[in-house]
Amino acid sequence: MTTLDPLSLSCPTPHAETERVLLGHGSGGQLMAELLRDVIIPTLGGGGVLEDAAVVDVGAAQVVFSTDSFVVTPRFFPGGDIGSLAVHGTINDIAMRGADPVALSVAYVLEEGLPITELRRITTSVATAAHAAGVPVVTGDTKVVERGGVDGIYLTTTGIGVRAPGVDPSAARCRPGDAVLLSGPIGGHGMAILSARSDLGFAADIVSDSQPLHRLVRTMLDAAGSAVHALRDPTRGGVASALNELADASGVSISLDEPALPVSRQVAAACEILGLDPLHVANEGCLIAMVAPDSADRVLAAMRRRPEGVTACAIGRVGDGPTGRVTVRTLIGSSRVLDMLVGEQLPRIC
């Protein structure tokens, strides 16, 4: 006979639970937004709008500055590895503020016992990705911690970029009427990581979309300049979390057209089997753009001329409220609210 110890049924109160860092605090979703809003940003004295990168005035120039740590597991996955991902991720954050990336730094934390061949392989991947993107790695750091102090290797890449005058895509600049453009199919990165981790047979041919997007952004800005109101790469937390952040920061609503969403057959099938919404799955090689309506066709045409944007499409429209509300018009014509990812879907996705 099985008896239940009544003590084992006690439920931790949400308040007590959030007194410690949870995996969900790194998800890119609701819990992370709360940690940033309640603990980190007010303590550091920052402003209210969360951007992918900061803008610093240096003389007459606008320098864009962004940093990201990478803890992805496994370190090697279909379509990339922790090294290429770290380069692409930081280049993309710089690009999302409309800047051309000019230099990267890379800081390693290595675990004692890591094979040198693996360090060499990852460093080669960093170098190859940086070279292909035309952005040199100019400085770095190396720390070693004892076995168990880190899981093999973590990388932190930081980038600086230079922004042309008159360009200012920002999470706070979405305007009612803007077209919502998406540069490529969604869900590839998250599902590739999941398949690499779990050896899911059905997901064998899904590869990460990890790629640099700065040249695509340059093409878009050349085509429409400041009519490109906002850019965001929907990484952790997926398209849903990115759109919720944009709607919040700009005080607008956003409506998506579900049939227009580009999801590959393999990603759609894997998501369906696992019960995941592709709108919550991480991406590392596509972007969302909010563009003034009379420039949208021009920007879309420019995007489709680049390999990163060849399947770019319009997926929705910015509305005038209620503030922060993101809705999806489904295939059958009904409408549902699209929330941020709340807890953790897949830890250590990037």
Place this chain on the structure above:
Amino acid sequence: MTTLDPLSLSCPTPHAETERVLLGHGSGGQLMAELLRDVIIPTLGGGGVLEDAAVVDVGAAQVVFSTDSFVVTPRFFPGGDIGSLAVHGTINDIAMRGADPVALSVAYVLEEGLPITELRRITTSVATAAHAAGVPVVTGDTKVVERGGVDGIYLTTTGIGVRAPGVDPSAARCRPGDAVLLSGPIGGHGMAILSARSDLGFAADIVSDSQPLHRLVRTMLDAAGSAVHALRDPTRGGVASALNELADASGVSISLDEPALPVSRQVAAACEILGLDPLHVANEGCLIAMVAPDSADRVLAAMRRRPEGVTACAIGRVGDGPTGRVTVRTLIGSSRVLDMLVGEQLPRIC
């Protein structure tokens, strides 16, 4: 009777041993220099001279860019914590290239289960140190890894600074005849960490020297401009490793005058008991400057007007060879060669 199993006497060959990352690869000494020289820098396509920070041309401006990961244990120690150390360390690397730091980023890797109060305390320390230094934290990142994936919290700070034209302190610019100046007493940081770790009774009143040095550098450059040939903060690997790197990069020799070296009574006593050479112990709040001989007195006077440099002194002279040789003239008049730290003295010092 004790018998020895002959197999237990087999010694790993140095070659096989270095096929994996060792703690010593993070020491700031010889092993780390080899890892950088043999694996990381050639793969990334970098140049030969190791500097604390890179210089990137942005329009007409020279932007100085530096990154450092911090994995210090314990996270709280006499004279600072991982947060203040991360701010000071990066500001100092920017300052060592003669630039005024203008902005910082901070990237967290957090362990699931870290108390939020501790995260708040460390973030407050970051904010307080940045505010006191007058350098804002403008962007950041937060990742969370599962229990055991990291030891509590690691921080990576990256800084950008702006350098005035005509100023170019560099590891490669030491010249024979230069005076070797030191801004303050050595060994404080390393011995403070050691005492915090080991609860050494005799070291109770040793505190880390962790502090920002950019205002001291500004004063020195205002006093002597380009006559300040090289600046280096002797962190991991201590004064010995820093001087060996400078002598190597500039193709010069350096001779130190041991009686002139400022070491506090407590640090000297602790080092003597533990068999450590204060010249190999890490510092986080002093700098070495190589200054043209006819400007040395002016620079020294300027340093002593700042609180960070009140005990600044001349400790030696740059010679014309043999290249890379650092020697110390001891108290009794003999001379010894001062090597870089070879293996690991104290892991996770910063």
